[in-house]
Amino acid sequence: MIKDKQIQIIETVFKNFQKQKNKTDADGITHIIDAGRYTSLERFEREKELIIKSHPIVVGATGQLQSNGDYFLHDLTGTPILIVKGKDGVVRAFLNMCRHRGVRLLEESEGKIKRNIVCPYHAWAYDTTGCLKAVFHEQGFDGVNAETHSLIELDCWVRLGMLFVVPNPELKGKFDIDDWLSEVYSITEDFEFGDLYPYHFTSETLDCNWKLVVDGALEGYHFKIAHANTIGKYFLDNLSLNMENKLHSTIVFPKRALEKMKELPETEWRLRQGANILIHIFPNTVILIEPDHIMVVSFVPIDEKTTQFYSFMLLPTEPQSQKDKDYWDLNAKIFWNAISEDNEMAVLQQKSFNGYSDTEMVVGSYEKLLVQFEILVDEMISP
Template structure:
């Protein structure tokens, strides 16, 4: 049974709700600017790949991708062959999807594999979902082989608050993912069911996707025919959790609902969005959630994997139809046809050289905060 309704919002979540109930955050309107080269410079992109994506913890999937022990999912989105597993003890791991014998890809494709063991298709070396080398044919041909030294290459992995994080850098600091987990526990992210997932290949710099979810200025304009009418224009609040941003946008409801301290009422009134640095987005809608992981592949190309999470598996045809409608509205409509399309058009414009700076208004302050954090991380 889903327990989100029994868990109280965190003080930080309630503080943002209180701001919305009072009409949104009060800030003096300010114009700021960002160099267009932040989205178009190949050298800048290479530095981001090395220092942001090569060193920091990254979200690879929601816990719901692997709901039971004995599951594995190949994952190539970050440019290296990865394998996400949940072993028989329920522990999540991220490995390089590479057999330790001759370097062959251990598991092919991109779909879920349910098995207690993973067998290399080339020479049948066999591994457990905890990465241990269990067996190999003709052990007599490998005298003195130490199987314990030939387990799969495990990357640092941490599961917290319903998300599976990993890092390519052995020294990556996972303190902030642990802190965010308290917020995600408050609406039972770990207890959600994965309804669908899809990867979009977007012809845009990854930061243009992040930008779209760091401001509410576009909602009434870009989404005028879809979700725009559900929200109040410019009524928003936000804060920081370490290097991550947390924001809230109010819908057309009574202020007292924004100030409620139970999740069902609060979620009907407010859409919370978490922009996890460097490149993950979580949107908490009234009855479902969307998690998006951004995986840059070039200065002008990013893969965006969208996971739709719902409270429980659909039990009836009516429930299935409801969730299908929500999926088609958000993933194919709002995100795919509007947000991602706008990012691709923006990339074309920036690559043309028509402008050398982007001009941001008072409703786009979250974008500047994000870019400042990226600059600091590249320098540090």
């Protein structure tokens, strides 16, 4: 984020101190959201096909593929995805299925391809660019060649230390990833992140709809209450700053440390040192920019009432000592203690809605980004 914008945001937070004291920090407008959107199977199926499978989603970290031939699998969307760093150093994504009879080519969740990807059924072989290299008894297959039967490729991009893939092969070539992420770039511009080394991969299955988890990330109204015993004491109560965009939302969570900047000249104001910056990368990923690292969390819907939640850290450099590891492990623990409290609230919401979905949520002025997200979801799945 360019320096002028950082100063503008910090000034706005300072102004909101007084507005909050005067109870003039909100417009008071409330919104109504139907709880049935979190329990409907028919709606979930449209969301999964038209949103999760049809847009660039984060499948992992660039650093998971350190060497040529390294690969990992991603099956959470329902599409069997193989992400591999080719012998030419290019990262690509393919459907993890043989072009002969559709057998899964690789079963280990991660590993290294030494030469070719070989089908365990009839030994059809593909190189790390997806090209068909060998057909067992090829004389039995007229018209089968590298041009017609190489692996089915998916759009795949390396951006911001993360790997983005569109799970639907029919949409290959439909997205300009840099245009898609332009709002994210405007926030991350001028921030120094280092090498973005991936660390502390964690996964958890949550008994709730995926949108409830996203909703919980898009407001700071809950911090003082839900996080009273963890991170709540470090942040200014209900002074988060919402930045509405067309697609990807941003919310700034000011820390108490930000108050000390009042005593410094503007030239020394640094937003990352006084606040956490959360960016929701539509549809299902949140990155939390902290002073010295980034947390990445993604929420993949399994069914209308179940979500697979996974996260990893992006560090400026690879930890070199036990002291380094202890430091980053402590940061991960603090994050997960807080995020578990958020997840617990989403699960409790789902329990209520499972028993009685003929109700509504009331969403207030401090939760506008939540409303923006839910409206965008509605637009994406409309006929």
